[in-house]
Amino acid sequence: MTAVPAVPAEPRPNRDTGRREGLYFAMRNGKLLAGLVVLVPLLVLAVAAPVIAGGDPNAYVSTPASPPSAEHWFGTTMFGQDIFAQFVHGLSVTFQVGALGGGLAAVIGMAIGFTAGYRGGLVDEVLNMLTNIVLVLPALAVLLIVNAYLGVRSVGVQALFIGLTSWPWAARAIRAQTFSLRSRDFVDLARLSGVRTWKIIAREIAPNMSSYLFMTFILLFGGSVLIAASLDFIGLGPSEGVSLGLMLNNAARWSALHLGMWWWFVPPGAGITAIVGALYVMNVGLDEVFNPKLREL
Numbered sequence: 001m002t003a004v005p006a007v008p009a010e011p012r013p014n015r016d017t018g019r020r021e022g023l024y025f026a027m028r029n030g031k032l033l034a035g036l037v038v039l040v041p042l043l044v045l046a047v048a049a050p051v052i053a054g055g056d057p058n059a060y061v062s063t064p065a066s067p068p069s070a071e072h073w074f075g076t077t078m079f080g081q082d083i084f085a086q087f088v089h090g091l092s093v094t095f096q097v098g099a100l101g102g103g104l105a106a107v108i109g110m111a112i113g114f115t116a117g118y119r120g121g122l123v124d125e126v127l128n129m130l131t132n133i134v135l136v137l138p139a140l141a142v143l144l145i146v147n148a149y150l151g152v153r154s155v156g157v158q159a160l161f162i163g164l165t166s167w168p169w170a171a172r173a174i175r176a177q178t179f180s181l182r183s184r185d186f187v188d189l190a191r192l193s194g195v196r197t198w199k200i201i202a203r204e205i206a207p208n209m210s211s212y213l214f215m216t217f218i219l220l221f222g223g224s225v226l227i228a229a230s231l232d233f234i235g236l237g238p239s240e241g242v243s244l245g246l247m248l249n250n251a252a253r254w255s256a257l258h259l260g261m262w263w264w265f266v267p268p269g270a271g272i273t274a275i276v277g278a279l280y281v282m283n284v285g286l287d288e289v290f291n292p293k294l295r296e297l
Contacts (some may be wrong), residue, residue: 025289032285037280046091053085057242075263078254090244097159103282104163106217109170114201117178135168162224168189180207213292222279244268
């Protein structure tokens with residue numbers, strides 16, 4: 001009696017081959033490289049801020065309202081503070097808020113999105129209802145109210161509130177992707193083998209969404225930077241230290257534009273624009289790298 005050959009199961013994606021292929025196209029993607037060229041130097045400045053600009057960015061170091069010179073590259077403020085030192089330290093705070101706020105929002109979004117998408121049923125309905133409630137809340141208005149009445153405002157607290165209000169769209173997107181993966185053969189095989197739910201999500205589903213998750217984090221990072229800059233600009237940022245948004249706030253408060261002190265508000269504005277713009281361009285480039293239909297050979 002001739003045995004009937006078994007139907008081959010759906011092959012598990014070859015992750016090593018996918019990584020090598022992704023790296024090949026990443027090194028040839030102009031948008032991704034352009035974003036990195038802008039973002040990496042700013043990140044290096046932010047990391048090396050204490051070495052490059054000293055310890056206190058608000059120290060009074062020179063003649064007030066001095067234009068850019070060899071001694072003070074970005075000039076000085078109305079009070080004689082070095083704007084370059086404030087800019088470098090402000091970059092550091094901006095990246096911290098982006099990483100903490102975007103990272104927290106990504107973690108919450110992944111936890112809710114993976115759980116809702118994989119479990120389905122009542123769990124999905126409850127988590128989806130929670131997501132919709134947070135999604136319709138006016139996040140910026142909530143942040144304004146909380147920051148206005150909060151006694152102590154710091155970078156960590158600011159990032160915490162940004163992260164707690166920025167995750168809903170990420171959760172919904174991850175939930176949709178999880179729905180499409182949970183019915184794959186390799187996921188069914190792991191489920192039939194008695195593997196726990198969180199292990200299936202961590203070992204089978206999440207790795208096959210790694211590129212999508214990374215792009216989601218980039219967007220959350222950029223959104224956190226913009227929200228933090230908005231809060232800082234209207235005076236509801238950290239109580240101590242300096243940030244790019246707070247630099248814009250001080251420049252507007254002391255009429256830098258009317259006094260012709262362009263060197264006070266242009267660097268922080270350009271810094272915020274460069275960071276968010278570079279992240280957006282990188283995200284478009286990564287979409288072209290990870291999506292075979294968009295790749296340029």
